[in-house]
Amino acid sequence: MKKLKLTPKQAVFLAGWLKTGNGVKSAMKAYDTEDYQSAKTIASQNLSKLNLDIRAFCEANGVSFKEIFDENKGMLGATKPFSSHTEADKNIPDWNARDKALTRFERWLGLGGKEGKKEGKIEVNVDNRTQYYVGLPTR
Numbered sequence: 001m002k003k004l005k006l007t008p009k010q011a012v013f014l015a016g017w018l019k020t021g022n023g024v025k026s027a028m029k030a031y032d033t034e035d036y037q038s039a040k041t042i043a044s045q046n047l048s049k050l051n052l053d054i055r056a057f058c059e060a061n062g063v064s065f066k067e068i069f070d071e072n073k074g075m076l077g078a079t080k081p082f083s084s085h086t087e088a089d090k091n092i093p094d095w096n097a098r099d100k101a102l103t104r105f106e107r108w109l110g111l112g113g114k115e116g117k118k119e120g121k122i123e124v125n126v127d128n129r130t131q132y133y134v135g136l137p138t139r
Contacts, residue, residue, distance in 0.1 A: 006050075013046050018058070021104050023047060075101030 009030045016026030023043030033039055078097035083089050
């Protein structure tokens, strides 16, 4: 594997990204910015510039892909507590966490498409009076 030449800020960004999987938070820390949009742009540019082969990078640094997979596969069954006034407390599926885990696996395995996420709208009619519009990712 070719050795990466990183600036000090890129090294901090990369370490944060590999630890958390969150490019925006990693960019905010590495580049000392509080502006979300700037951090989002920085993260996107860094990840494009570095063009990382995550599997090769991790294995070259002593972390097997299987270890990363095992650490994160629990997120595929993530749940969150739900409280209701009419039912007993229970755990329900945490669809956001599960989607993040799947998206992360897609990225790591190179399965994600180039088109990115598209937003769609779902109209929900509640008690025949109120309508809500919710933006949901479509695949």
